[in-house]
Amino acid sequence: MxxxxxxxxxxRALAAVLLLxxxxxxxxxxxxxxxxxxxxxxxxxxxxxxxxxxAPWGLAPPVAALGSALLFTAGLTRLIRDPRLGPDGATGLLxxxxxxxxxxxxxxxxxAGVGVDRLLFGSLLGLTDQxxxxxxxxxxxxxxxxxxxxxxxxxxxxxxxxxEALGVSRARGDWALLGGLAVAVVAMLPAVGALLxxxxxxxxxxxxxxxxxxxxxxxxxSVALGAAEGVVALWLxxxxxxxxxxxxxxxxxxxxxxxxxxxxxxxxxxxxAR
Amino acid sequence: xxxxxxxxxGLSTGYVxxxxxxxxxxxxxxxxxxxxxxxxxGGGKTTLMRALLGELPPFEGxxxxxxxxxxxxxxxxxxxxxxxxxxxxxxxxxxxRTPWWRRLGRAEKAxxxxxxxxxxxxxxxxxxxxxxxxxxxxxxxxARALVQDAPILLLDEPFSGVDRASEATILGxxxxxxxxxxxxxICTHDIEQGRGFDRVLxxxxxxxxxxxxxxxxxxxxxxxxxxxxxxxxxxxAIAVQCHQHDHEHDHGG
Numbered sequence: 001m002x003x004x005x006x007x008x009x010x011x012r013a014l015a016a017v018l019l020l021x022x023x024x025x026x027x028x029x030x031x032x033x034x035x036x037x038x039x040x041x042x043x044x045x046x047x048x049x050x051x052x053x054x055a056p057w058g059l060a061p062p063v064a065a066l067g068s069a070l071l072f073t074a075g076l077t078r079l080i081r082d083p084r085l086g087p088d089g090a091t092g093l094l095x096x097x098x099x100x101x102x103x104x105x106x107x108x109x110x111x112a113g114v115g116v117d118r119l120l121f122g123s124l125l126g127l128t129d130q131x132x133x134x135x136x137x138x139x140x141x142x143x144x145x146x147x148x149x150x151x152x153x154x155x156x157x158x159x160x161x162x163x164e165a166l167g168v169s170r171a172r173g174d175w176a177l178l179g180g181l182a183v184a185v186v187a188m189l190p191a192v193g194a195l196l197x198x199x200x201x202x203x204x205x206x207x208x209x210x211x212x213x214x215x216x217x218x219x220x221x222s223v224a225l226g227a228a229e230g231v232v233a234l235w236l237x238x239x240x241x242x243x244x245x246x247x248x249x250x251x252x253x254x255x256x257x258x259x260x261x262x263x264x265x266x267x268x269x270x271x272x273a274r
Numbered sequence: 275x276x277x278x279x280x281x282x283x284g285l286s287t288g289y290v291x292x293x294x295x296x297x298x299x300x301x302x303x304x305x306x307x308x309x310x311x312x313x314x315x316g317g318g319k320t321t322l323m324r325a326l327l328g329e330l331p332p333f334e335g336x337x338x339x340x341x342x343x344x345x346x347x348x349x350x351x352x353x354x355x356x357x358x359x360x361x362x363x364x365x366x367x368x369x370x371r372t373p374w375w376r377r378l379g380r381a382e383k384a385x386x387x388x389x390x391x392x393x394x395x396x397x398x399x400x401x402x403x404x405x406x407x408x409x410x411x412x413x414x415x416x417a418r419a420l421v422q423d424a425p426i427l428l429l430d431e432p433f434s435g436v437d438r439a440s441e442a443t444i445l446g447x448x449x450x451x452x453x454x455x456x457x458x459x460i461c462t463h464d465i466e467q468g469r470g471f472d473r474v475l476x477x478x479x480x481x482x483x484x485x486x487x488x489x490x491x492x493x494x495x496x497x498x499x500x501x502x503x504x505x506x507x508x509x510x511a512i513a514v515q516c517h518q519h520d521h522e523h524d525h526g527g
Contacts, residue, residue: 155366
C-alpha cells in the first residue's frame, strides 16, 4: 500500500486529503448537528456556474467559485425568510437554478476548454501547489473558526431561542458558519468537485455522529475518520485505476451504511439470543 | 440606587410592525420580588419575555432593564438529540463571562456542578441531557441560569410537564434566589401558585391586572382568561386551557 504513496502526485493528493479532512471534520460536525447537509451540498453545486465562466472571463477558478458560492449564500439568506418556501424549498430552488445555469453556460456559451467532468467531480491526482496552499489556509481557518465560534454554534444549535440570552450572537455565528462552509467547499473543489464537496463535509461527521457521545468526540472522530477514509480511498483509486473523488464518496457512504446497519442489527441479535 | 430591576411602561410589542401581539403593559419588578405572569396560551407571556430580552422592539412605550438577564425557556425548545450532558448545558451559563479565547476551566466547572447540586442533579451531571426526564431537564436549565448569576431571571412556564418532586425543588431554589435579592418573572398556568408570589401580572393580549396576588379577584381573572376560567367552591380558580400542549406530564423525576 505504501508504494503507491512514493509517487509525487500521490503524496500531493495525500497532503490535500489530510488537510481537507481537518476542515471537513470540524465544520462537518456543525453541518450535521445543525442539519445543514443539504446546504453544504447545495453550496458546492452553486459554484458550478462560477467555475464554468472562470477561464473565459480570465478569473482564478477559486475566486470565481467563491463569488458564485457567496452569491448563492446571500440569496439563500434572503429567500429563506419566506415562510411559503422554508429552508429546504429555498435551497432546492436556488441549487436547481445554479446547476441549470452552469449547464447552459458549459454546453452552449463556453463549450470549449471547460472540462465539465473535472468541475463536477474533481481530480485528486492533478492538484497544484495553489490547491494545497488553499487547503492549508482553509484547515487553519476552520481551526480558528471552531475556537472562536464553537460555543456560539453549540448554544445556537442546542437551543436557538436562548442563544442571545446566553451572551452569544446567533447572527454572527450563522454568518461565520455559512461563510466558512462556502470557503471550505471552494477549497475542496479541485479534489472532489462541485457535486461531491459534501462528501468531505457530511459523511465522516454523519458516521461519527452515530457513535460519538459528546461534541469533542464528534469533532475529533469526524476529522480522524475523514482522514482515514481519504487515505484508503486514494489507495483504492490508485490500485483500481478509478477517479478518487467518487471512490471517496462511495467508501464514506459504505462506512456510514455499515456502522448504521451494525447499530440496527446488533441490539436485535442480542435481544433474540436471550 | 433604585430597587427596580426590570420595568415596562406602556409597552406594546409584537412580531409584525404595526400589529402588536401585546399592548399597554406597565409593571415593575424590584429586588427580592417574584412576579407571576398569568394568562392563557397566546396571551402574550412569551412575547413579554422576548421583549424584556430585547429580541422584540417596543412599538410603543419602553422597557428598562437594570442588569443581566438569565432566561429559562420551556424545555421543548431544546434539541434532545444533541450530544451534550447536563454539565455541558449548565456550563453554557458561563459563556457570557468567559472570553472566547479562554477555555472554560475548573472554576466554571465547579460553579456548574454546584448549580446542578442546588437543583438536586449533581449525580446526573454527566448524563446526556436528552435522556433526562422533563422535570430533570427543567432543573438543568435552571442550573444554567444559576451559573449565569444574573440579577434578573425570566422563567417561561418552569413548572409545565414537571412532576411534584421537581416542582418542589424548583420552588425552593427560586425562593432562595428571591431571598438573595434577585428579581424573578415566572410565567405559569397555576393561578393559585401565582397568587402566592409577591405580584401577579395578568396578560390577555394586553395587561389585565398587576398587583398583589390577594387582589386578583374574579373580575381580573375573567379579563385574563375569559371563558377559560373556572371558579371552585372554596374561592380558588383554575384555568382550563384550550391548547394543553404544555400540560403534558413526564414520566419521572
